[in-house]
Amino acid sequence: MQMTVISFSQNTSKAVTNSTQIGRVIQKLTHQDVDIINIKDYGLKPCHLCGKCAESKTCEVDSSFKKLLEDIKHPDLIFFVIPFYAPFPSKLMIFLEKLNEIFYASWLKDPSYVHPLQKAKIGLVTHGGLVDRVDVVKHYQTMLNEPMVKTLNGLGFKVIVDPKAYPYGLTFGLESDHSIKMDKDNIFPDISHQESYVEHRMKDYVGYVINQMSQ
Template identity: 35%
Template sequence: MILIVSASNSRVTNEKSISSQVSKMLKSKISNDNVEEVRLKDYNIHPCQLCGSCVDYSRCPFDEAYNKLHKKINQADVIIWIVPHYSPFPSKLMCLFEKMNEIAYSKWLNNPNFKSPYWRKRVSVVAHGAMVESEEVLEYYYNALVIPISRTLSGLGFNMIKLGNTHEYGAVFGLEKETDLAMNLDNLFPEIQFDMKRIESRLNAIIENI
C-alpha cells in the first residue's frame, strides 16, 4: 500500500487546499490501485507523555486516534509526507513522530536486538510554503523541513527515496509570484494560488522512484 500523509493541522482547509491538490495529483499519477490519503487534521493526536506504557503492546493506551493512524503507517510499503511550513513544523506531525519514536525506543531498551517496524519502508517528503520562490527560499524549505524530517524518518528505520537531484530527499515549492497570495476580506486567511504544472514537475522525481 502507498500512503499519502497530509500533515496540515488546519481545520479550515478543503479540497482546494494545496495539500489536497498535491495528494490528488500524486494519486492520479501513481500506477498503483492501492493508494490512500490520510489527513492529520482528522486525527486528534495527543502529545507523548513518555510514560513507557506502549512498550508491551506497541500502541498508546491513551490515544486511540494515534493508534488508528499508526496502524495505517505499519500497513504501508511507501509513505509520502506532505508538510506545509508552519513554525516550522505542524504540531500534529511532531506528536506523531514523538509517539512513533517512543514505541521504538522503549522496545529497544527492553531488547537491544529489537528491529524497527518501519525498517526499510520507503518514504519521501513534499514540503511547501507561501513565500515566493527563489533559490534561497527553496533552500530554506529544504533545509528547514525536508532535512530534519528525513533525518527523523531515517532514525526510525525508514528508507528515504533518493531523487538524484539537488533536493535529494524531497520536493519543495512555494509561490510563483507575489500576486498568488491575495487577502480576502471575508476570510481571515488569504487565498493562495499555486502553479500546479510547476509543482507536478517537482513531484515527477518522487513518482518515478516509486
C-alpha cells in the same frame, strides 16, 4: 505496491488542503491507488512516557494516535507531505515524538525488534507559501527538509533521496504571487498551489522515488 500519503497540514478551513492536493497529484503521477491520510482529522495528544507501548507497539493512552497507526497500515512507501510554517506543524512533532518512543521502548524490550512501520520507505515533499525561487527553496530545505530527513533516518526509516538532485527530498513554493488571494472575510489570505505547477515540480521526484522502489 501499497502506498500511503500523509498530509501534515492542519488547515481546517479547507476541505481539500494544498497538502491533500499534492497527495492527489502523487496518485495521478504514479497511476496507483494511494491512501491519503489527513493528520488534521486526528486529535493527537503528546506523549507522556508511560511506557505501555513497549508491549503493545502502539499508544495505549491516545485513541486518536492508535487509530492513525491502524489507518496507515503497513505500506511499502509513505510520502510525507508537509507544509512549511513555524517551521514544523505541531501534529507532525507529536507524530514523530510518539513513533520515537514506541520504537525506543520496543527496542529496550527486545533489541532485535523492528516495528512494521519502519520497513516502509519514505518520500518527502514539502511546500510553502512563498513564490518559488532558488533562495526560497534553499530556505525550506535548510529549515524543514534537512532536519526531517535526518530525523526520519534516525528513527530507522530509509528516506529516498538523490544526492545530487534531491539530497533532502523535494520542496517548492508557489508558481507566482497570483496564487495568493486576500479575502476580506478572513484574516489569513487564501494560498493555493496551481495543480499544473504542482505536477510540473513533482513529476521527476515522484518518478525517481517509484524507480528506486522497483530496484
